[in-house]
Amino acid sequence: MLNPFLLYMNAPHSPAASSLPIVIIGAGLTGSLLAIFLARRGYLVEVYEKRPDPRRHQAEEGRSINLALSHRGLKALQKMGLVEAVLQKAIPMRGRLVHSQEGDLTYMPYGKDQTEFINSISRIGLNQILLEQAENYPGIRFHFEARCHQVFLREGYIEILDTSTQEIKKVVGRCFFAADGAGSVVRQALAQQWPGYQSISEFLPHGYKELTFPPEAAGAFAMEPNALHIWPRGSFMLIALPNYDGSFTGTLFLAKEGPVSFDALPTPEAVTRFSKPISRMPSP
Ligand SMILES: Cc1cc2nc3c(=O)[nH]c(=O)nc-3n(C[C@H](O)[C@H](O)[C@H](O)COP(=O)(O)OP(=O)(O)OC[C@H]3O[C@@H](n4cnc5c(N)ncnc54)[C@H](O)[C@@H]3O)c2cc1C
Known part of the structure; x- marks a missing residue:
């Protein structure tokens, strides 16, 4: 998981500031876990998330992907007593299984023996567990469909756009944590408003799409379940991670443009033609 960064503190030791909540921007994996860390220390926390509540809405199509959860993520979850709840929904992957053309x-084993492994878990599933756990703390409040739309660094407040009503409100906090991910609005504000702050973003020519590998008729895994499957194919790659219900979640990493790219797959027939050479999967 990425670390959130502390954006601003409103005179943290003044009595007025200490009655304000801590504000977190983004209720992804980092924002929701950070909210629990802070609430356990007795702080009031307000979390603003631009997307709808993932427990009540489907994930953005094709973008939910699986995560390989390993030591660092487990250590953070352990500190909050959440490892057991999370591992109940995870599948151990003891090595990677590379499929040649x-x-x-x-x-290729991940560890020195069978006790060392990483864990496959649905990103949405993990986020849902964290949100559910966070809501057990009365000091945490989530605001969904609430996009951080402007950051006023010197003045010490942010503006939140309610994406369902289009209303904008000013939010003041004791301090602000940016947990708004790779395309961070906060990072952009820092780059524009903070002299000397440097931010470098490099965009890969590749995009990714989620694919579902269904279980066999009886609900059994169609491939070895305790492995991360990889089909390396030079300029692109397919991976598949096991799910609790016997299916696999695949992710295809492919250039966005060019002769071998998502752009070159405009029809279902083109996708079928393209996928044949990748998907030659022998039975386990
Ligand atoms: C294809 C792919 C595969 C990956 N696989 C793995 C893996 O196997 N294992 C692993 O450990 N990591 C993996 N990662 C990395 C992992 O996804 C990130 O480290 C993790 O998601 C970071 O969590 P986060 O909460 O900081 O950011 P995010 O998960 O991006 O969450 C940011 C949240 O902020 C919200 N947000 C954004 N802007 C605003 C705004 N203006 N206002 C309000 N809310 C906002 C977003 O909607 C989102 O909910 C993968 C990443 C990708 C892209």
Whole structure:
């Protein structure tokens, strides 16, 4: 998980500031876990998230992907007593299984023995567990469909746009944490408003799409379940991670433009033609 960064503190030791909530921008994995850390220390926390509540709405189509959860993430969850709840929904992956173009399999263990592994978990599933746990703390309030739309660094407040009513409100906090991910509005504000702050973003030519590998008819896994499957194909790659229900979540990483790209797959027939050479999967 990425670390959130502390954006601004409103005179933290003054009595007026200490009655204000701590504001977190983004209720992804970092924002929701950070809210629990802070609430356990007795702080009031307000979390503003631009998307709808993922417990009540479907994920953005094709973008939910699976996560490989390992030591660092587990350590953070352990501190909040959440490891057991999360691991109940995870599948251990003891190694990677590389599928060659010819259909050969090469197994590469992740650890020195069977006790060392990483865990496959649905990103949305993990986010839902964190949000549910966070809501058990009376000091935490989530605001969904609430986009941080402007950041006023020197003045020490942010503006939140309610994306359902289009109303804008000013939010003052004791301090602000930016947990708004890769395309951070807060980082953009820092770059514009803070002399000397430097931010470098490099965009990959590749995009990604989620694919579902359904279970076999009886609900059994169609491939080895305790592995991260990889089909490396030079300029692109397919991976598949196991799910609790016997399915696999695949992610295709492919250039956005060019002869071998998402742009070159405009129809279902083109997708079928393209996927045949990748998907030669021998039975386990
Ligand atoms: C294809 C892919 C595969 C990955 N696989 C793994 C993996 O296997 N294991 C792993 O550990 N990591 C993986 N990562 C990295 C992992 O996704 C990130 O480290 C993690 O999501 C960071 O969490 P976050 O909460 O900081 O950011 P995000 O998950 O991006 O959450 C940011 C949140 O802020 C919200 N937000 C954004 N802007 C605003 C705004 N203006 N106002 C209000 N809310 C806003 C967003 O809606 C979102 O909910 C992967 C990433 C990608 C792209």
